[in-house]
Each structure stands twice: as structure tokens, then as C-alpha cells.
Amino acid sequence: MGAAMCKLSDKVGQHVRKRSTGCKYTCHTSCRDRVSLDCHPAASPLSQDQLNNNNTQFHDVEKERELRTEFSREEIRQRIEQYNMVTRDHLKMTLGPSGVYTGFIKVQLDLRRPVTVRGGQRGGGGAVVEEAFYLPRGVTNTLHISSNNTVRQVIVALLNKFTVADNPAKYALYKRCRREEQVYVCKLADGEQPLFLRLVAGPDADTLSFVLREQQTGEVMWDAFSIPxxxxxxxxxxxxxxEQRDAVIRRYEAYRQRLQEALREVRGAS
Incomplete structure (x- = not known):
């Protein structure tokens, strides 16, 4: 965060810089109070574990930077060829003459609230019937999209596929990655392009997968829902x-019957 503040100060204007005595970190004087450093003049050499951690963090940063880097058409062509060579489900990508490529992504549904689904028309009035129910969680859907399609367009396509009438703004697309037995989930921005992320990550679902969830707002925004x-x-x-009431009644009814049977056995024995 400290480096980001200093870069921001560079854009605003030139300030006096302050160099740390323990390392080569340079900071503006105005940012000094907001930056804390854990460095010492006589720092001990890094252990091999620390070196490995630093290399992993550097690799992750480079990976994230790569995800947001535009490639040339030749680089895209090479990556598509590599992708198609290693994919196992025959869902290959195709590069068009304009440089736009198409392919497939799989999106897992992880919706905890009911959705409103458009049904047929009711009677002769032509009114569309809408019903609310829970979509099965964990179901994976495959979409054929292009490199120009954004996250928001993918969400709309998924909702249309299930004839969901809810506002697309209620939902978000997340990317899920697995690194060293740890699973990381991150919300994608509306303007990101899922097929580009799929191409860079490769076809392995453990490396990258997509999940559709409700927006994490902390609480349900009831004002966003219509009266129906x-x-x-x-x-x-x-x-x-x-259903819960009936289950409780059945459970205690069975318990009452067992008690009555036990009482009859005791009375019969006496």
C-alpha cells in the first residue's frame, strides 16, 4: 500500500523523498507516517523456505499481471494451439480472421437463494407466469463465448439459458484457483473477459474455474426485488x-408411539 501511495504522489506532484536506513526503499516525506517497514540494517540471510515463499509470491504477481496483459495476434495463435493440444474434453478454441477467438467455459452454479423463472402464458390474457424455486447447487453449465464477451454478458447468457427473470446485477461471477492445496476465490470485474482468462490459465479446472454466485452485499437488498x-x-x-412443522410432528408422533409401546410392555410384564 505504501508503494501505491507514493506512486500516487508522483502523479500529483514532486515531493521530498525519504530513504529507509535499513533497505533501499524510498518514500515521500508526506507518505512516511503511513508506511511501516519491517527491515533492519543487519538483516540475516534469507532461509530457503523464505526464498521459496518469495519466489511463489513473485510468480503469483507475475501471473496476475499476465492475466491483464494484451497479447499480439501471433501470441494468441500460439496459446490457442497449446491450449487445444492439452485440452481433454474436446472443447477447443478457434481463432477467427479478425483476431477474435471463440471457445467454451464451464460455470458452476452456487446460488443459495431462490431465483424467479419465466414460465408459459397464463390463460388467454397473455400474462407470463413467473415462479420462484431453488436451482440445484453444484451444477456446471457450458457456454460457448467469444474473447470479446465480458463477465456481465456471461452472467446474462447464463440467466437466459435458465429463463431466469431476475436482475443480472444481483449476481456475480467468481474465479476459483487452487494453489498448493489452497483454494482461492475472487470476484471478477464486469468488464473482464472470461475466455481470455481461460486461455491464459489453460484448460485445467484446478488451475482456474468459474462460479456464479449472488452478490456479496452483507445482507439481502430486498428493495431490488419486485412485488411478485x-x-x-x-x-x-x-x-x-x-415442511419443517410436519417433520417435527412426525418425529414426536413416532417418539410418542415408542413410549406407549414401552409402557404397554412394562404393564404387561407386571
Whole structure:
């Protein structure tokens, strides 16, 4: 963060710089109070574990930088050839004459709230019937997209595929990566291009996969839902409440029957 502040100061104007006595870190005087450094003049040599960690962090930074770097058409062609050689599910990419390429991405659905789905028309009035229900979690869908398609367009395409009538702004696309047995999940910006990320990462789903989730706002924004959607939610909640009530009644009814049977056995034995 300190380096980012200093770069920002460089854009605003020139300031006096302050050099740390323990390393070669240089900072503006105005940023000094907001920067903390853990360095010492007589630092001990780094251990091999520290070197490995630093190399891993450097690799991750370079990887993230690479994801946001535009490639030439020749580099794109080479990467597509490499991608098609190692893909195992025959979902290959195709480079067009204009430099735009097409391919497939798989998106896993991880929705915790019910969605509103458009149904058929009701009666002769032509009104479209909308129903709310839960989409099965963990289902993976395959989309054929181009390198120009953005995250927002992918979300809209997924919702249209399931005839979901909800506002696309309620949903977000996340990328999930696995590094050294650790899983990292990061929300993608609306303008990012999923097929480009897929090309750079390669076809391995452990390296990169996509997940559709609700927007993480901390709490449900009920104002964003329409009146029919809210009524559908209430109907679902009423149904779930009745199912829970029936389950409790059945459980205690079975318990009551076992008690009565035990009492009869005791009375019969006496």
C-alpha cells in the first residue's frame, strides 16, 4: 500500500523523498507516517523456505499481471494451439480472421437463494407466469463465448439459458484457483473477459474455474426485488415452514408411539 501511495504522489506532484536506513526503499516525506517497514540494517540471510515463499509470491504477481496483459495476434495463435493440444474434453478454441477467438467455459452454479423463472402464458390474457424455486447447487453449465464477451454478458447468457427473470446485477461471477492445496476465490470485474482468462490459465479446472454466485452485499437488498418476486419468496418460506412443522410432528408422533409401546410392555410384564 505504501508503494501505491507514493506512486500516487508522483502523479500529483514532486515531493521530498525519504530513504529507509535499513533497505533501499524510498518514500515521500508526506507518505512516511503511513508506511511501516519491517527491515533492519543487519538483516540475516534469507532461509530457503523464505526464498521459496518469495519466489511463489513473485510468480503469483507475475501471473496476475499476465492475466491483464494484451497479447499480439501471433501470441494468441500460439496459446490457442497449446491450449487445444492439452485440452481433454474436446472443447477447443478457434481463432477467427479478425483476431477474435471463440471457445467454451464451464460455470458452476452456487446460488443459495431462490431465483424467479419465466414460465408459459397464463390463460388467454397473455400474462407470463413467473415462479420462484431453488436451482440445484453444484451444477456446471457450458457456454460457448467469444474473447470479446465480458463477465456481465456471461452472467446474462447464463440467466437466459435458465429463463431466469431476475436482475443480472444481483449476481456475480467468481474465479476459483487452487494453489498448493489452497483454494482461492475472487470476484471478477464486469468488464473482464472470461475466455481470455481461460486461455491464459489453460484448460485445467484446478488451475482456474468459474462460479456464479449472488452478490456479496452483507445482507439481502430486498428493495431490488419486485412485488411478485417477494410474494414468491413468501410462498417458498411458507412451504418450507410447513415442511419443517410436519417433520417435527412426525418425529414426536413416532417418539410418542415408542413410549406407549414401552409402557404397554412394562404393564404387561407386571
Amino acid at each position: 418476486e417477494l410474494h414468491n419468496f413468501l410462498r417458498i418460506l411458507d412451504k418450507e415452514e410447513q
